Amino acid sequence: MSFLFFFTLSFVLISAVLAVHARDLFVSTIWLGVFSLMMASNFFILDAADVAITEAAVGAGVSTVLFLSALALTGEKESGRRVYRLIPSIALLTLAVVLMIVSLDHPRLGDPSAPVHQHIAPWYLSETPVLIDIPNVVTAVLASFRGYDTLGETLVVFTAGIGVLSVLGFRPKRKAVVTAAQVSRRTVRIRDHLILRVVGKLLIPVIMLFALVVQFHGEYSPGGGFSAGALFAAAVMLYGILEGPDRSIKAMPQVIMLRLAALGASIYIFVGIFGMLLGGNFLDYGVLSSNPVAGQQLGILLIEFGVGLTVASVLTMVFNAFAGRETY
Amino acid sequence: MENELFQTLTSLLAYSCIAIGSAFIVIGGIGVLRMPEIYTRMHASSVTETAGSLFVLIGLMILSGLSLATVKLFAIALFLLFTSPVSTYALVNTALVAGQKPAVVKDQTSGASV
Secondary structure, X not given: OHHHHHHHHHHHHHHHHHHHHOOEHHHHHHHHHHHHHHHHHHHHHOOOHHHHHHHHHHHHHHHHHHHHHHHHHHOOEOOOOOOOXXXXXXXXXXXXXXXXXXXXXXXXXXXXXXXXXXXXXXXXXXXXXXXXXOOOHHHHHHHHHOHHHHHHHHHHHHHHHHHHHHHHOOOOOOOOOOOHHHHHHOOOOHHHOHHHHHHHHHHHHHHHHHHHHHHHOOOOOOOOHHHHHHHHHHHHHHHHHHHOHHHHHHHOOHHHHHXXXXXXXXXXXXXXXXHHHOOOOOOOHXXXXXXXXXXXXXXXXXXXXXXXXXXXXXXXXXXXXXXOOOOO | OHHHHHHHHHHHHHHHHHHXXXXXXXXXXXXXXXXXXXXXXXXXXXXXXXHXXXXXXXXXXXXXXXXXXXXXXXXXXXXXXXHHHHHHHHHHHHHHHOOXXXXXXXXXXXXXXX
């Protein structure tokens, strides 16, 4: 295990350096995808399967597509000459050295006497079966014990979506007048590739089904709203790539996606407020049902649904905003 | 006794499958490094993607026996069978459309391209 861990970790480092070094931005994007995939394998080796799914879906899948659609708008070459400045280089180097020295004080990986294994982790492990009774402790921590943090993350995702829309524009631009040369340049598109379309369309329902499994089976196996939302958005992106962005915008109109993103975050908040109305604390799901354990499970299911809805619709919205713009 | 023999044979089969798959992957890797241009390189890398990964997955399936893991491995194999030839096709076709010329070796005697 340690050899494999070392291998993936060094590959993470190599791909990061190459991503920064590459002058061609497409190459850089591919290296970033490799970086994320290696990071996901790293997480998996460390038994953090939930994070690994999310990293693979978001880092290697969704963000690569977003980078590529951004590059389609800008251009593939890095502009300007590279200047190596002395003072920033020295500052960064010093910072790196300091961080390395600090990391020596870390407890060894998996050391049972490390503070994290003494203080809070045993409590989560011993109390989750009693209080919530679901096998996946990560989901219990994420959705119930640390529900405030997850609410914050969901709102951050929502805000990020709004931010991208406010930069790229809510409605796709009106079609520009296309000259004949531009048409001939654009004649070969993915829509004309029959094999790609047929196979890609076969995959879309499978990806969506997998997203639903990850969403609603998250208490029992790795997964949850974040990874499920990213997977669902990946399916929509695949459709948008295969059939053209105008089709995907038609299937998932931006206005509705915006409403759904707001709805997902609202579901989360309203579950919290509903708990307050029933006499509990904000985001205390125990009061949602007569049996506190069943109430916790119901609350987790509801807020995970809200998270999944927000993440899926925000990512779809961002992709449509990028892809819906005219590239010339 | 018979059971033991059966187990030995299956694990032998499984490990030879994994070894064959690994050999294909190494051959594909060498090919990607040594081949002159994109079309031959993609040919080499598609060997890695299809034959290499399939043999490794078959070996793992034999090793895990009749269990849920086998079903998952089968699903992965099916997924790879669908996607990797298609992605190879897409890359090579895009290269062709973008105007990448295959490296052609001129035959010295007849003057025709081979």
